Amino acid sequence: MEIEISSCEHLMYVSEIQQEMYDSAQRRGTGIAKRSIEYLTKKISDGNAVVATENGEWVGFCYIETWSHGQFVANSGLIVSPNYRNRGVATLIKNKVFQLSREKYPNAKVFGLTTGLAVMKINSDLGYKPVIYSELTQDEEFWSGCKNCVNYEILMKKERKNCLCTAMLFVPENNNKVNGTEIQQSEIDEYNGEKESNLSV
Numbered sequence: 001m002e003i004e005i006s007s008c009e010h011l012m013y014v015s016e017i018q019q020e021m022y023d024s025a026q027r028r029g030t031g032i033a034k035r036s037i038e039y040l041t042k043k044i045s046d047g048n049a050v051v052a053t054e055n056g057e058w059v060g061f062c063y064i065e066t067w068s069h070g071q072f073v074a075n076s077g078l079i080v081s082p083n084y085r086n087r088g089v090a091t092l093i094k095n096k097v098f099q100l101s102r103e104k105y106p107n108a109k110v111f112g113l114t115t116g117l118a119v120m121k122i123n124s125d126l127g128y129k130p131v132i133y134s135e136l137t138q139d140e141e142f143w144s145g146c147k148n149c150v151n152y153e154i155l156m157k158k159e160r161k162n163c164l165c166t167a168m169l170f171v172p173e174n175n176n177k178v179n180g181t182e183i184q185q186s187e188i189d190e191y192n193g194e195k196e197s198n199l200s201v
């Protein structure tokens with residue numbers, strides 16, 4: 001399995017990625033921030049995404065977005081092809097995209113909104129903490145992405161203070177601390193390496 005920072009070589013997978021994002025959202029009964037082919041194409045060709053493949057087949061994807069003039073970063077659009085789920089692929093993709101985000105935007109806070117347990121687990125392992133929405137970017141463009149969600153009315157009723165998604169935030173000052181104990185990048189790399197070699201795909 002290859003887990004790579006995206007480049008133009010991955011553009012051949014863009015339609016499949018967009019279709020799977022849509023189909024998965026339909027199956028979960030959630031709405032989804034609109035990701036056009038043009039938007040995903042730009043993310044991929046600018047190297048602002050991570051793509052997993054195996055033997056030339058698309059396996060998974062996630063991309064970086066920046067908000068509030070680069071003060072916040074989100075790792076969005078995480079999707080794993082249904083045939084490859086529950087084998088640790090999302091964990092590896094999120095680790096890679098998180099590392100890329102930290103390299104590109106070392107001072108930015110990294111956040112995510114999710115209803116999914118898998119993503120909550122992965123984010124916790126990366127050092128994200130649950131927060132209320134006022135801790136996140138207040139960039140109007142980010143929140144307008146929620147307009148396609150089936151729960152948008154709830155978000156508006158709650159004056160954007162909370163909704164059904166759990167907000168999670170990684171703050172750079174807390175970097176590399178797990179339960180208050182400092183951990184080294186080499187330990188994170190070793191952990192990721194072990195996960196990769198245990199991958200039963």
Ligand SMILES: CC(C)(COP(=O)(O)OP(=O)(O)OC[C@H]1O[C@@H](n2cnc3c(N)ncnc32)[C@H](O)[C@@H]1OP(=O)(O)O)[C@@H](O)C(=O)NCCC(=O)NCCS
Pocket residue numbers: 024077078079080081084085086087088089090091092113114115116117118119121122
């Ligand atoms: C969510 C998704 C990305 C997970 O991908 P995956 O490759 O199966 O995830 P992993 O195998 O890396 O699992 C990560 C952790 O979540 C757990 N997990 C995976 N799927 C789960 C599920 N549906 N429910 C609960 N826990 C789940 C795993 O057991 C693992 O936990 P562990 O580290 O304690 O063992 C994938 O199911 C998917 O593409 N779903 C549709 C799109 C989506 O929901 N995206 C997230 C939007 S926020």
